[in-house]
Amino acid sequence: MNHEELKILVNAYYDGEATAEEKAVVETHLKECGECRKFLQGLRRLSSTLKNWSDESLSPDVSQKIHQEMGKFKEGVKMQNVYSRVSVTIATVVVVAFVAVFLNQNYYSLQMTGRLKSPIERDVKKYPDELAQKQQITVPESLGVRVDGLAKVEGDKAAMEFKGQKTDEAQQYEPYYLSSGYRIQQNVQPISPPTIEALTPEQETEQLAVRDVSRASLAVRSRQDEGGFQAQSYEAQTYGSTEETYSQELAKSACVSGWCGTPPPSPTIYYPQQTYYPPIYTYPAPSTTEEYGRIDENEFLDATQNPLSTLSIDVDTASYSNIRRFLNQNQLPPKDAVRIEEMINYFTYDYPQPSWGRPFSITTEVSTCPWNPQHELVLVGIQGKTLENRQVPPSNLVFLIDVSGSMADYNKLPLVKQGFKMLVNSLRPQDKVSIVVYAGSSGVVLDSVPGHDKYQIIAALDRLQAGGSTAGGQGIQLAYQIAQKNFIHYGNNRVILATDGDFNVGVSSEAELVRLIEEKRNQGIFLTVLGFGMGNYKDSKMEQLADKGNGNYAYIDNVQEAQKVMVNELGTMLFTIAKDVKIQIEFNPNEVKAYRLIGYENRLLAKEDFNDDTKDAGELGAGHTVTALYEVIPAGAFTFDSHRPSVDPLKYQATKVKRSDDLMTIKLRYKEPRSNHSQLITKEVNRRRMSWAPISDNFQFASAVAEFGLLLRDSKHKGNASYQSVLMRAQGALGHDPYGYRQEFLGLVQKAQSLDYRHRVNVYYPPNWSYPQPQPVPESDPIKFKGE
Amino acid sequence: MAQTDEELIIDYLRGNDKAMELIFLKFKVQVFNYAFRLLSNRADAEDVTADTFLAIFAKKYSYQPEVKFVTWLYTVVRNACIDRIRKRKKHVSLSVKNKEDNEAEGAQIDVVDEKAVPVENIEENERARQVQLAINKLPDEQKEAIILRAYHSMDYQQISQIMNCSLPNVKILIFRARENLRKELSFFMMEGAE
Numbered sequence: 018m019n020h021e022e023l024k025i026l027v028n029a030y031y032d033g034e035a036t037a038e039e040k041a042v043v044e045t046h047l048k049e050c051g052e053c054r055k056f057l058q059g060l061r062r063l064s065s066t067l068k069n070w071s072d073e074s075l076s077p078d079v080s081q082k083i084h085q086e087m088g089k090f091k092e093g094v095k096m097q098n099v100y101s102r103v104s105v106t107i108a109t110v111v112v113v114a115f116v117a118v119f120l121n122q123n124y125y126s127l128q129m130t131g132r133l134k135s136p137i138e139r140d141v142k143k144y145p146d147e148l149a150q151k152q153q154i155t156v157p158e159s160l161g162v163r164v165d166g167l168a169k170v171e172g173d174k175a176a177m178e179f180k181g182q183k184t185d186e187a188q189q190y191e192p193y194y195l196s197s198g199y200r201i202q203q204n205v206q207p208i209s210p211p212t213i214e215a216l217t218p219e220q221e222t223e224q225l226a227v228r229d230v231s232r233a234s235l236a237v238r239s240r241q242d243e244g245g246f247q248a249q250s251y252e253a254q255t256y257g258s259t260e261e262t263y264s265q266e267l268a269k270s271a272c273v274s275g276w277c278g279t280p281p282p283s284p285t286i287y288y289p290q291q292t293y294y295p296p297i298y299t300y301p302a303p304s305t306t307e308e309y310g311r312i313d314e315n316e317f318l319d320a321t322q323n324p325l326s327t328l329s330i331d332v333d334t335a336s337y338s339n340i341r342r343f344l345n346q347n348q349l350p351p352k353d354a355v356r357i358e359e360m361i362n363y364f365t366y367d368y369p370q371p372s373w374g375r376p377f378s379i380t381t382e383v384s385t386c387p388w389n390p391q392h393e394l395v396l397v398g399i400q401g402k403t404l405e406n407r408q409v410p411p412s413n414l415v416f417l418i419d420v421s422g423s424m425a426d427y428n429k430l431p432l433v434k435q436g437f438k439m440l441v442n443s444l445r446p447q448d449k450v451s452i453v454v455y456a457g458s459s460g461v462v463l464d465s466v467p468g469h470d471k472y473q474i475i476a477a478l479d480r481l482q483a484g485g486s487t488a489g490g491q492g493i494q495l496a497y498q499i500a501q502k503n504f505i506h507y508g509n510n511r512v513i514l515a516t517d518g519d520f521n522v523g524v525s526s527e528a529e530l531v532r533l534i535e536e537k538r539n540q541g542i543f544l545t546v547l548g549f550g551m552g553n554y555k556d557s558k559m560e561q562l563a564d565k566g567n568g569n570y571a572y573i574d575n576v577q578e579a580q581k582v583m584v585n586e587l588g589t590m591l592f593t594i595a596k597d598v599k600i601q602i603e604f605n606p607n608e609v610k611a612y613r614l615i616g617y618e619n620r621l622l623a624k625e626d627f628n629d630d631t632k633d634a635g636e637l638g639a640g641h642t643v644t645a646l647y648e649v650i651p652a653g654a655f656t657f658d659s660h661r662p663s664v665d666p667l668k669y670q671a672t673k674v675k676r677s678d679d680l681m682t683i684k685l686r687y688k689e690p691r692s693n694h695s696q697l698i699t700k701e702v703n704r705r706r707m708s709w710a711p712i713s714d715n716f717q718f719a720s721a722v723a724e725f726g727l728l729l730r731d732s733k734h735k736g737n738a739s740y741q742s743v744l745m746r747a748q749g750a751l752g753h754d755p756y757g758y759r760q761e762f763l764g765l766v767q768k769a770q771s772l773d774y775r776h777r778v779n780v781y782y783p784p785n786w787s788y789p790q791p792q793p794v795p796e797s798d799p800i801k802f803k804g805e
Numbered sequence: 806m807a808q809t810d811e812e813l814i815i816d817y818l819r820g821n822d823k824a825m826e827l828i829f830l831k832f833k834v835q836v837f838n839y840a841f842r843l844l845s846n847r848a849d850a851e852d853v854t855a856d857t858f859l860a861i862f863a864k865k866y867s868y869q870p871e872v873k874f875v876t877w878l879y880t881v882v883r884n885a886c887i888d889r890i891r892k893r894k895k896h897v898s899l900s901v902k903n904k905e906d907n908e909a910e911g912a913q914i915d916v917v918d919e920k921a922v923p924v925e926n927i928e929e930n931e932r933a934r935q936v937q938l939a940i941n942k943l944p945d946e947q948k949e950a951i952i953l954r955a956y957h958s959m960d961y962q963q964i965s966q967i968m969n970c971s972l973p974n975v976k977i978l979i980f981r982a983r984e985n986l987r988k989e990l991s992f993f994m995m996e997g998a999e
Contacts, residue, residue, distance in 0.1 A: 028980040032954065034961045063987055067955045069932040070940070075837040079851045083833070083858055087825060090862045653958065676929075 020053075027053055030390070031060045047390045048742045051712055051749075054385040061393065061651055062704040065608055065678045309353035310557035312618045314732055317611040317650065320604040321672055326614055327601045327622040329634030330399065330643045332589075333560065334582075335548055335572035337363035340729065341761075342551060342574040344768045350729060354556065357726035358616030358645065364722065364758060365586075366642045366715040368400035376595045377401045377637060379683060381702045382716045386648055387746065388724050389736035395612075395647040395702070396716050397602070397683060401594050403640040409592055411447040412468075412509040417496040419516035421456045421487035428574065429550040430483045433515045436547070436579035438475055443587060444468030451499045452477055455492025456485035465503045487519055490530055497537045504541070507691075509592055514562070515547045518555030534566040535633075541691070543636070544568035545590055547582065560619075567596060567636050585756060589638035595687040597634040597695065600645065601627040604681045606674050608652050608704070613734065615646040615723050627686060630695050637687070644719050648734070649680075679703045717750035718759065725766055728773070740770035810874035818868065825862055832875075833858070835957065836882050842952045843886045845941060853885045860885070876963045879953070883967060939989040946970075947982035954979050 023046055029035045030043045047054050318326070336359035343350035371378040378400045386392040416437055424430040444450065448468030453461055463477045496512045504510055534544055544566025546559045556572075563570035569590060571582045582590060599622060604612055614621075626632040637643065680702045686695040721743045727735040728743070743766050751759045808816065808824075810831070817824035836857055841850035860866065861881060868877055940948055949968055953959040959967070965975045 025976060025980045028983065029961070029976050032961065032979070034976070059987060060983065063983055063990070064955060066932075066990055067936055067940075067951075067986070069929070070842075070936040070956075071933065072834060072838045072956075073841055073847075075833050075854065076851070079855065080833060083855045084829065086855065086859055087829065087862055090822075090825065 023053060024056055027057055028060065031057060044390055044737060047385065048387065048737075048739075049745065051717075054387070054390070055712060057385045057390060058383065058393070064653070065680075065704045068607070068678055071676060307551065307554040308557050309351060310560070310619065312353050312356065312730075314730070314734065315614045315616075315618060315621075317613045317648075317734075319611050320606040320609040320652075321674070324604050324606065325601060325624045326604070326612065326647070327599065327624050327627050328614065328617045328645065329620045329622055330598045330600065330637060330645075331358050331617060331620045331635050332362060332638060332641055332643060333359045333563065333570040334363040335556070335560065335570045336360055338572040338574050338578050339548075339554075339556065341765055342572075344765050344772070345574075347768075347772060349769065349772050352730050355726055355729045356616060356618070357723055357730070358620070360726050361616065361644050361646065361719050361722045362642070364718065364762075366398055366400075366644060366719065367713075367752060368398045368642055368715065370400065371402050375402070375698075376687065376689075379685060379698065379700050380715075381683065381700070382713060383649075383680065383702065383704060384712050384716060386736075387720050387742060388727065388738035389648070391650070392736075393649045393651055394716075394720055395649055395680070396719055397600065397645045397647070398715060398719075399598070399637065399641075399643040399685075401589075401637045401639055401641040401643075404588060404592060404594070409588065409639075410508050411449075411505055412444075412511065412591060413449045413465075413500060413503050413505045414591075415451045415453055415496045415500045415503075415512045417453045417455070417492055417512050417514045417516075418481060419456075419487060419489065419492070419514075420454045420481050420483050420485075421519075422484050423487065423517055423519055424550070425483040426550055429517060430481065432573060432576065432579060433547075433549055434478045434481065435576060436515070436573060436583045437478055439579060440583040440587065441468075441471050441474050441478075443584060444471070449503055449505070450474055451496075451503060453492060453496040453499055454481060455488055455495070456483070458488055459492040459495045461495065461499060464499065489516065489519075493530060494533065497533070497542060500542045501537075501540070510542045511545055511568075511591060512542060512566075513545045513547065515549060516559070517550040518548060518559045531561065531565050534562060538565070538567045538633075543593065546570045548572040549574075564619075564635075565633070567593070567633070569636070569638070581756065581758070586638075586640075589641045592639040593636045593690050594639050594641075595637045596690055597630070597632070598637050598643075598685065598687045599627050599632075599634045599695075601684045601686075602647070602681050603684070604649075605677055605679050606652065606672075607677060608680050610650040610652045612650070613648045615648060616726065617645060627684070630688070630693065644715075646719060646723050714750040714752040717746045718752065721747040721750065722762070725762075725769070729769065740766055740773070744770075811870060814868055814874050815870065817862075818864070828861075829858055832878060836878065839879060839882055839952070839957060840886055842940070842956060843883070843949065844889065845937070849889050853882060853889055856885045856889075857882050872966065873963065876959075876966050879957070879959070879963075879967045883949075935990065939986055942989060943982055943985055947978050947985065950975055950978040951982035951986065 023043070026035060026039050026043050027047070030040060035043060047057065333356075336354060336356040339354055340350045340360065343354070368380045369378050380396070380398040380400065382396040382398075383393055386394040418430075418433055418437075420430065424433070441450070446467055446469040449465045450463065450468060451461065451465050452463040452474075453459060462481070463474065466473050493512075493514070496514070500510055500512055538544070544563060545568045546563040546566075548554065548556070548559050548570065549572075551574075560570050562568075571578075571590070573579050573582060601624065620635065622632065622634065626634075635643075683700045683702065685698040685700075687698075688695050724735075724738045724746075725740075725743045726732075727738050728740060744763060747759065747763055747766065754760060808827075810828075813824045813828055813831075817828065833854065837850055837854045840853040840857075841847060844850050844853065857878070861878070866877075866881060868874070940951065943951065946968070950964055953964045953967060961972055961975045961979075964979075965972045968975070970978075
């Protein structure tokens with residue numbers, strides 16, 4: 018199949034007109050082909066462009082005039098036409114059909130179709146003269162009253178077959194499909210023409226039998242010529258071929274009686290790669306006391322009812338490194354350890370630098386959603402300003418190190434020391450370092466040593482040893498005291514807490530701790546939390562602390578990660594360029610049916626919080642990139658999957674939608690690090706204004722990471738996400754990757770793929786094979802088209 | 806519960822006058838816009854709208870209940886439009902190629918921005934005009950198909966019934982129309998691209 022044909026299919030797919038097979042073909046292809054995804058996106062963009070030519074209103078004068086004209090049809094309606102009388106008869110027939118259904122149980126069990134006497138036959142008997150006189154009579158042709166298992170009588174529908182009046186004028190106006198016979202198959206089998214008057218019961222039964230075969234699709238036309246009411250030629254004009262209908266019928270009745278014909282041959286099962294998957298021995302998960310806060314995924318929200326999506330940015334990266342630890346131990350991470358936004362934000366993206374005077378830039382990109390081509394994925398990227406070395410303000414750092422007994426493991430205290438030593442290497446003379454430790458009680462190891470006195474700092478770090486219980490609360494209080502004492506105005510005052518999160522002595526009342534941290538935050542002392550170790554890791558508590566303390570939270574599982582967090586991205590971690598960064602997005606219901614924020618579950622804000630400067634939100638470090646992804650169901654999309662059921666329309670309120678072809682408006686509020694007043698940045702996103710450039714590496718990679726997250730969470734919104742497509746997209750979008758983080762990601766995906774049994778369904782079915790299943794009763798839609 | 810369109814028309818055919826009002830109210834804007842998009846002429850479109858409704862209510866055409874009412878209605882409108890164009894005595898073809906050509910032929914083309922509009926709508930109207938011209942440049946069949954699809958949300962089967970052509974044909978028509986429009990409107994969609 019060449020590309021042109023595929024595009025035609027994609028086009029049909031976009032309109033929701035692809036058959037199941039075509040759909041499968043298109044979706045497989047879309048996964049592989051960036052060009053076609055772009056094409057599909059182009060279709061959406063074109064549709065919203067076309068909407069610019071909106072509906073005109075009909076001028077009231079004309080409307081009035083037509084209305085007046087209509088008035089004259091009001092009288093004499095009943096005299097003029099035969100329709101009303103016929104429809105009354107039809108109603109009667111329907112009733113009769115009902116009665117027939119209840120009388121004749123065979124109809125139920127055999128799913129046969131019954132035919133009742135057509136009204137014209139009765140009419141002929143009743144009013145032969147009257148009918149004969151009328152030259153231009155409308156003859157109801159057949160009354161295929163279908164009776165199916167549910168005793169649902171569709172007589173009303175099938176019975177209303179009229180033939181148009183045969184005046185010349187009428188014919189001229191007659192819709193094409195009424196007059197032209199192209200749809201009617203030529204090879205029809207004529208049925209012996211019974212005269213209407215002489216319909217004996219036997220004949221009727223016979224006819225009934227015949228009609229049973231061809232069901233409602235049988236349309237018998239009678240032509241009435243001058244003189245008498247003799248049917249000249251009775252043709253059974255079936256729209257499909259008779260044989261076919263017959264065999265379907267047979268199969269159906271057979272199914273009813275419990276025999277479903279010859280069963281289709283059992284499918285050959287191919288394993289396309291022919292790979293043998295050795296059973297992987299997964300070590301039984303060690304009993305741990307790790308704690309993760311429960312994450313309930315965001316649902317799709319209706320853009321009319323909930324046009325606003327408000328969130329705080331999240332610069333944490335802990336979840337990704339934690340997941341990496343799990344995968345490196347040959348385990349899948351627990352669902353609640355997977356925070357997709359932290360996975361996405363672990364990586365740095367290549368967004369443009371902000372223009373002068375702004376702390377950050379906003380980038381948006383819209384494209385087809387890779388795991389559900391019916392949807393779109395909107396990327397909102399924020400790039401913090403990168404600071405040059407001389408611009409960096411002096412720092413007052415307090416290392417708060419947990420030296421309790423639980424920190425003795427090789428990947429805890431030794432790693433903490435290693436990490437801080439790396440950090441110390443990049444300190445300058447104007448920076449100040451203090452070290453506070455806590456175990457059973459807390460103490461100051463080093464008080465305000467200048468940054469260039471590296472020997473003293475490293476020696477102090479080396480002396481630390483683990484032992485005792487954990488009075489974390491006390492430690493935090495002391496650390497804040499020291500930080501307060503050495504406070505640098507216009508500097509960067511920060512407590513860096515390194516712990517496994519297990520506080521068991523002293524003020525471990527979480528509420529009290531949080532209150533303390535919030536209070537200090539307002540005085541300008543921020544908190545960074547570095548998580549270490551495993552087994553008793555308290556993810557939920559640490560994230561909360563960092564969140565409240567205007568800080569960030571990273572998880573360090575090995576030396577490479579320590580290098581990343583404490584050296585490569587030190588600036589990002591230490592120097593806040595904007596605080597309380599909140600994003601509010603207003604979706605345009607003209608363009609968006611529903612949307613879903615991917616990740617950020619515990620960062621959602623109430624819509625009122627956006628303009629409330631007292632509400633805390635995330636901080637943005639120098640050179641930080643933050644990425645949010647929205648999965649959007651475009652308005653007018655034909656969604657195949659289950660979108661949340663709609664709410665009843667409001668009774669007392671009418672929502673009026675303003676005309677606009679924007680997709681959405683992004684509003685962003687932030688505060689300068691020492692300010693208490695927020696500033697607003699607004700940006701509109703319009704499909705029309707998006708560039709035609711190919712999908713960027715940023716988008717490809719971020720969407721791959723998100724898809725990976727959906728798979729690990731086994732999300733119900735994962736659509737047709739697969740490890741294969743994650744790998745494919747990520748591989749093509751490695752971009753500038755100096756430290757090999759993205760390369761490492763590929764390795765993790767492969768590892769997860771081999772560990773994850775939930776998604777390993779490699780049974781290949783030949784394209785035309787389907788499960789043997791009872792045929793659905795076809796809709797009684799007798800019109801079939803040439804092309805079908 | 807609201808009646809379906811099909812129930813409405815059958816109701817009317819049975820002699821319920823109220824159904825007539827309902828049908829008119831429900832479909833007048835739709836019908837007018839369809840005619841307007843096909844004819845690009847307000848007066849003609851108004852005439853067609855009147856013709857259509859009066860013809861339907863005069864029961865000039867028979868309605869077949871197995872066809873959706875909307876489909877049937879659009880078929881009537883379409884035929885009325887063709888009729889209208891014939892009545893212009895073949896001076897003008899249905900294809901309104903572009904404004905200049907047709908002005909030369911003496912036909913009147915109403916473009917969207919003829920009404921007095923507030924200043925802030927000028928840009929909007931300019932966009933609408935661009936789209937209209939691009940659509941008018943399409944070959945007739947593509948134009949009809951894309952109008953039905955894009956502005957009246959008809960599915961392919963309905964389009965094939967209205968236009969009296971096969972389903973695969975509709976598929977191709979819409980695809981081609983979109984390709985052409987994409988080329989035609991590319992400069993315009995690029996506007997302000999990042």
